[in-house]
Amino acid sequence: MCFVCEAPEEIESVLEGRTCQYDNEILITDFVADDLGLQIGDTVTVAENDKKEEYMVSGIYQCANDMGSNFAMSKAGYERVGNQRLGEAYCLKNPEKAKDIAEKLNERYGTELKVTAERGFSGIDSIVSAVNAVSVLVYVLAVIFALVVISLVCGKIFAKERQDYGIYKAMGFTSGNLRLQFALRFMLVSMIGSILGVVLTILLMNKCFGLLLSYVGISQIETEIAWISVLIPIGMMAVVFFLFSYWKAGKIKRVQPRVLISE
Structure with missing residues (x-):
């Protein structure tokens, strides 16, 4: 596909080199460059029907049209070989x-x-809707994951620390105090994990997106993180871990100081 631009200086997705300023220059995508073994400064032949002209590759840009299999030129450059238009x-x-x-x-x-x-x-509206649906699904799966993890881990921790809770109760701690301490431990761990996830996201997100989207012609992407979108998931998971672990710690109520005598 050929993208003809009347104002090529307004093409903002140039990754290397410069835009096609003159009528003998074209821009190509990374996909085209790799597929045809081209680089900036190379000369290519562009043909339409029985007309063909030579052009120089002035830069590499990114565009998702035809899954990245496209190139761009100025209107003056295109008029050297043709005048067809599929759309404007x-x-x-x-x-x-x-x-x-x-x-x-x-x-x-x-x-x-x-x-x-x-x-x-x-199709952009459908894609946005799909992304929003995936976001909701991720939140739901995160809550389910938290519930499963807490259910599995709490039982082991309670069995291991049952005698400790008996000691604490003998020292005057109430069941509410112990349940709160138990839940705060899980909440702290979830916050540490969330912060580590945010750090990894900041470091690797653009590279991962670039790798995934390179198959549709987008080889580089620069994303911006809104801190509200970071704080909400961290806060949500902290609350979920706290509430679930506090609920599972209800067994502490059944622990009596006399457990020290029997054990």
């Missing part, structure tokens, strides 16, 4: 008017062309 896209100064403009154009030119008012492509 425009950026409006007032994007909020896009739907009204599209409706009026379709009313007048509906038999000749089709105008849509979409940012990106038609």
Whole structure:
């Protein structure tokens, strides 16, 4: 696929080199560069029907069209070899008017062309919905994981420390005090794990996204972390671990100081 841009200086996804400023220059993606063994400065032949011209690779950019199998050139560059158009896209100064403009154009030119008012492509809403659904699923799985872990670990810890609780009660500690101390231990561990996860996310997130999205033409991605999106999961998991462990520590009520005599 060829992406023809009337204002190539506005292409912001150039990774290496520079944009295609002149009519004898093109941009290629990493996918195309690897597939054809090209690099910046190489000369290629671009043809359409019976016309062909030579162009120089001025830079590497990223674009997900055709799963990354695409290149870009200026409008002047494309007019050297052809004039076909499969579609055109425009950026409006007032994007909020896009739907009204599209409706009026379709009313007048509906038999000749089709105008849509979409940012990106038609499937973007579905992708956003899918990502939101996955986010909810991750939260649900995290809660289930916490419940399973606490259920498995609490039993072992209680069996190991049962005599200690008898000693604490003999010293005057109440069941509520011991349950609170038990739950705080789990909450502290969950917070340490969450903080470690945040650190690893900051260090590895962009690399992991780049590796996954490289298969659709996006080889580099820069993400920004909103701290509210970090604090909410950490706080949620801390509360979940605290409540579940406090609930499982209800066995402490049945521990009496006389357990020291029997054991």
